[in-house]
Every structure is written in C-alpha cells, then in structure tokens.
Amino acid sequence: MRLLVLGGTEFAGRAVVEAALGRGWDVTVFNRGRHAAPPGVRSLHGDRTAPDGLAALAADGTEWDVVVDTWSAAPRAVRDAARLLRDRAGRYVYVSSCSVYTWAPPAGYTEDAPVVEDASPDAEQTSYAEDKRGGELAALDAFGADRALLVRAGLILGPYENVGRLPWWLNRMARGGPVLAPGPRDLPLEYVDVRDLAEWTLDAAQGGLSGPYNLISPQGHATMGELLEACARVTGGGADLRWTEPEVILAAGIEPWTELPVWVPPGSDMHDALHAADVSRAVAAGLRCRPVADTVADTWAWLREIGGTAPQRPDRTRKGLDPEVEAKVLAGGAAGTTP
Known part of the structure; x- marks a missing residue:
C-alpha cells in the first residue's frame, strides 16, 4: 500500500x-x-x-x-x-x-x-x-x-502526546506526595490509545470503509481510578492518591478537563459528551483497545527518553493544576472521602 x-x-x-x-x-x-x-x-x-x-x-x-x-x-x-x-x-x-x-x-x-x-x-x-x-x-x-x-x-492518549494530558498526570505522580485525585474512583472513561487509532485507521482504509466513525474505547474500558493508579504505579514516585468528591473540586473553582486533565464530573453534559459516545460501529469494524496500563507505561517510557518534558502544541492550552491550589484543597480536609 x-x-x-x-x-x-x-x-x-x-x-x-x-x-x-x-x-x-x-x-x-x-x-x-x-x-x-x-x-x-x-x-x-x-x-x-x-x-x-x-x-x-x-x-x-x-x-x-x-x-x-x-x-x-x-x-x-x-x-x-x-x-x-x-x-x-x-x-x-x-x-x-x-x-x-x-x-x-x-x-x-x-x-x-x-x-x-x-x-x-x-x-x-x-x-x-x-x-x-x-x-x-x-x-x-x-x-x-x-x-x-x-x-x-475522542480523547487521544499515548506516546508522543503533544497536548499535555497524560504527560501531566505522569509527571505529577512522579513528584510523589499527596495527589488530588478527582472522584469518583470508578468514573468510566472513553479514550483511544493513539497507536490503536492508527492501526484501526489503516485497517479501515485498506478495507475500503467510508463515512464517519466514533473512534474511542467503549465506555468503561478504563476508569479514573485505573488510569491514575497505573500512573502512580509506573512512575514509582510514592504518590498518595487522595480521592476527592466532584463537588469539592468544583467548589474550589478547579476547571475539569484542563486543570485536572481527562476528568469531567459525572452526570454533567461534559461527561456525556466526552466519555459516553456509542462506539459500536467502530468496534464492529475491528477496533481493539489495549489495556490502560500499557498506554500509561509506554507513555512514561517515552517521556523518560525525552527528559520528562513533553512537547506542547502552541494552539492548545496548557494542562494541569497549580500545586498551591492542589495543596489548599487537600488541606481543606475533604479529600479522601470518595470510595
């Protein structure tokens, strides 16, 4: 080809x-x-x-x-x-x-x-x-x-990411200490590893497919807990995840999706739009998604290869939470309440 x-x-x-x-x-x-x-x-x-x-x-x-x-x-x-x-x-x-x-x-x-x-x-x-x-x-x-x-x-994660979502979480976990983990822990996510997107795209093109396809993992392929725990585990930074209720996060004025990348509160229009698409058409056409642990580990390996600082697209906003804001919310005593 x-x-x-x-x-x-x-x-x-x-x-x-x-x-x-x-x-x-x-x-x-x-x-x-x-x-x-x-x-x-x-x-x-x-x-x-x-x-x-x-x-x-x-x-x-x-x-x-x-x-x-x-x-x-x-x-x-x-x-x-x-x-x-x-x-x-x-x-x-x-x-x-x-x-x-x-x-x-x-x-x-x-x-x-x-x-x-x-x-x-x-x-x-x-x-x-x-x-x-x-x-x-x-x-x-x-x-x-x-x-x-x-x-x-939808949400694309994996090696070479130049948007700043998964790289931010990985570097935050590597710093260790108490980490503001946005709950609930079992919040279902939809994302696609960039390599799974690539393989599906080439298969689909070679197979003569046409028209639109929602290309993200099925909902619940991973949860917020599985993603962040994989980040903490692979970095070995001694991160202590403090699961925090969405209401506490929003009351602190923290922006979902940008200041806490990937996360949006359950029950919101944002969550339905970003993490609840029907992807059955792509799955029927051969979409296969690797485990979240593989995506996280491979992205961390790439980050270490390039010195820890991921490239940043100039047309995308920087992601991540200010350490002072994180510390203030954690000190408020409401963290750690989400099962």
Whole structure:
C-alpha cells in the first residue's frame, strides 16, 4: 500500500506513519519540515497555509492508495489538499473529532447525531468544532461519500502526546506526595490509545470503509481510578492518591478537563459528551483497545527518553493544576472521602 500522510511527525500523524512502516507500506509525508520524520519515509515539504504551499505535492507525480490528513485549523487547507489529490489517491482519511457534534450530545450518541451548523470547507479558522466539521465537508466534497473516511476521535492518549494530558498526570505522580485525585474512583472513561487509532485507521482504509466513525474505547474500558493508579504505579514516585468528591473540586473553582486533565464530573453534559459516545460501529469494524496500563507505561517510557518534558502544541492550552491550589484543597480536609 502507498500511503501519504499530511503531517506525519507528531502524535496521531506520527503513530499512523509508524504503524504503516510496521506493515511494510510505502510512506510519504508532506509537512513544513519543522520536525524530523520517522526513518524510512519519503518527505515532501510545504506550508499548507501559504500561497503555493502545496507546490511540492503538486509537482510530485506519485499516486497513493490512501491519504491520511490530521489537520485541525482552517478547513480550506483540507479543501485545497483534497482537491489536488482526488485524482491521485484512492481514499482520503480525515482524522476528525467527536467535537463536530452539536453541543452537548447526549450519552449514547451515535454517528447520526446532529453536527455543528455553519461549518464550511472554505472557511478561515474559526472554532475547533467548526474547523473539524469543515474539514470533513472538504474531504467529502473532493472524494465523495464512498471514498472519504471520517475518523471522529475522542480523547487521544499515548506516546508522543503533544497536548499535555497524560504527560501531566505522569509527571505529577512522579513528584510523589499527596495527589488530588478527582472522584469518583470508578468514573468510566472513553479514550483511544493513539497507536490503536492508527492501526484501526489503516485497517479501515485498506478495507475500503467510508463515512464517519466514533473512534474511542467503549465506555468503561478504563476508569479514573485505573488510569491514575497505573500512573502512580509506573512512575514509582510514592504518590498518595487522595480521592476527592466532584463537588469539592468544583467548589474550589478547579476547571475539569484542563486543570485536572481527562476528568469531567459525572452526570454533567461534559461527561456525556466526552466519555459516553456509542462506539459500536467502530468496534464492529475491528477496533481493539489495549489495556490502560500499557498506554500509561509506554507513555512514561517515552517521556523518560525525552527528559520528562513533553512537547506542547502552541494552539492548545496548557494542562494541569497549580500545586498551591492542589495543596489548599487537600488541606481543606475533604479529600479522601470518595470510595
């Protein structure tokens, strides 16, 4: 199989490249050249946001079986690439997001749930949800419903993460001491290991799948307790998890999802939207999710390899809780009450 990855050097794109190389595929990446591509790929360089930014791609005569695009800014970049490649590629895979659904989708929402309005493939950068939906529309416009695969990912974790969620928790556990652990401990999570996303995407593309798929683990594949306990165990930092009621956390003004990454309070619109999607379509199409302990251990091994500081995307907010805020809440005496 001949694969073109638009991007291919960071997080999801890199995982797709490494998975394809592991299968013996012929891989080309197209990007700005700011980060080194994995060994074994052919590289083309250009800036999709600049005039004539696709010139190197246009001048290259290669035809590909599959294109994978992870773009998350102005949809017109997806539009321009997809139009350029529609007669040179068999299938266009756009890594989208469950954020495309009209907020807030109810628990159990499927791929048929309403999506955001006013998105356009011709738009400049607006909001994340509209940009991702605009990217979907651009892929569909160029390749049609039968040749466009829309991977609607949810929370993505794993090695090479450049958003800061799992790396923050791992580094926090490594510091040790009392840790504010947001309860309840058995809160069900939905996420996908970036490598499982990559393998499923390549299988789906090779198998000729098209249309949208919610790509996250089944709800309860892991819980908040299993995730944080795995982090504490693998880092060996002597972390003492102090499970804390959601009401205490919210009363302290702590932001779910950002200051306490991954966590959102149970029973909220946020939890239903972020951790309660119906993923049966992807599971029926072959999605397999590795244990949370493997995701945590492999991410910690990668973090240690690079010195402990994970890369940070400039277009994403930094994650994590201020140590002084954590200490203040823990000193309040309400921590440790969640079973």
